[in-house]
Amino acid sequence: MESIPRIISVDDHTVEPPHVWSDRLPAKFRDVGPRIVRAPVKEMTFVGGRFTPVMGDPGDGGPEADWWIYEDLHRPLTRLDTAVGYSRDDVRLEGITYEQMRPGSFSVPERLADMDRNHVQSALCFPTFPRFCGQTFTEAKDRELALLGVRAYNDWMVEEWCGPQAHGRLVPLCIVPLWDAGLAAAEVRRNAARGVRAVCFSEIPPHLGLPSVHTDAWDPFLRACAETRTVIAMHIGSSSRMPSTSADAPPAVGSVITFANCCFSLVDWLMSGAFERFPELHIMYAEGQIGWIPYVLERADVAWEQNRAWGGVADKVLRPPSELFAEHVHGCFFDDAFGLRSLDAIGAGNVLYETDYPHSDSTWPRSKEVAEQQMGHLPPDVIERIVRGNAIELLGLTEEGLWAHAAG
Known part of the structure; x- marks a missing residue:
């Protein structure tokens, strides 16, 4: 028996091929929808948690990259989008073309081959150009086009990325029009009807100019998620x-504290009353690691017990936050030995494994070896739950860990 069963990664990424929107938008929008152009990189910085690229003119010379163009947005593909196969010392902030990335970043057959090499059976993939919760479309001016862009991405995700050639090994993760909770709910239901069981959302919506989870503004969306599981x-x-400490902090600072927004977000949800209103709701935090969770739960319980009378939650949070966490929240990690030593304080049923392919933090192609090193003290049944069993249950996969609704 394998010491580590075949992995189901709940946080990988797809780099969308150039045709996603040009093939799916109505003809009148194809020249203004998201599209790829090749142009020089005039300047690119990532300081204080902010990514700031500047596209040069074709005659400027210098290194070229493939850029997504959409309204006022000019977003280059970068080495950070797809770093697997490169030495960590060679992974720099630079623009790249599709020819310069590992083909598994955007090609389904190549992705499956790279999953085989990494002991991964199935994978749930977050977007790249739409960004991690589709905020690219939320920030757009033309709402009609933005809604079509959201739907086009989801159709590509379900029908092509997770289509017949994926053999059920790629699990769909969709985006929603965050600017309208009613439209978001409709998109959840549209995709749930074809077997989708996961949707992207913002860890801290007010940072996007959207309502917080402490309001009832999201209730149509939350109700749709709860009712469709x-x-x-x-x-x-x-x-x-991204978390940072100052406007001039180097990216390494943010790399250490990437979990911070997850931490803040978790407290928001635990104190929001959402889990009381929607008992079937489940949330998960991708790439946030898990070692920070025990103290946050301890502190949340103390604050709830001692301060709820004046803290604004007495009438909506009716049980200790740690109980709500156990029933509704899932933390995801790819490299967290400390968190695994603290598993009893988190809950083996609340932890999922990931590989982060093809990003610079990815453990590919050594995800199995990392798991063996960090989970060696755990019994086999707990290891099985972490690396695949919990994902099967949460995402409604088959007993074999596959997406049952893959066409063909």
Whole structure:
């Protein structure tokens, strides 16, 4: 028997191929919808948690990249989008073309081959150009086009990325029009009808100019997720603001504290009353790691017990936050030895494994070895739950860990 069963990764990424929107938008929008152009990189910085690229003119010379163009947005593909196969010392902030990335980033057959090499059976993939919760479309001016862009991405995700050639091994994760909770609910239901069980959401919606989870503004969306058993998946950076300490802090500072927004977000949800209103709701935090969770739960319980009378939650949070966490929340990690030593304080049923392919933090192609090193002290049944069993239950996969609704 394998010491580590075949992995189901709940946080990988797809780099969308150039045709996603040009093939699916109505003809009148194809020249203004998301499209790829090749152009020089004039300047690119990532300081204080903010990514700032500047596209040069074709005659400027210098290194070229493939850029997504959409309204006022000019977003290059970068080495950070797809770093697997490169030495960590060679992974720099630079623009790249499709030819310069590992084909598994955007090609289904190549992705499956790279999953085989990494002991991964199935994978749930977050977007790249739409960003981690589709905020690219939320920030757009033309709402009609933005809604079509959301739907086009979801159709591509379900029908092509997770279509017949994936053999059920790629699990769909959709986006929603965050600017309208009613439209978001409709998109959840549209995709749930074809077997989708996960949807992206922002870890801290007010950072995107949207209502917080302490309001009832999201109730149509939350109700749709609860009724369809669609998991709300929040990736680090899904509030378009990576944690940092100062405007001049180097990216390494943010790399250490990437979990911080997950921490803040978790407290928001635990104190929001959402789990009381929607008992079937489940949320998960992608790439946030898990070692920070025990103290936050301890502190949340103390604050709830001692301060709820004046803290504004007595009438809506009726049980200790740690109980709500146990029933509704799932933390995801790819490299967290400390968190695994603290598993009893988190809950083996609340932890999922990921590989983060093809990002610079990815453990590919050593995800199995990392798991063996960090989970060696755990009994086999607990290891099985973490690396695949919990994902099967949460995402409604088959007993074999596959997406049952893959066409063909």
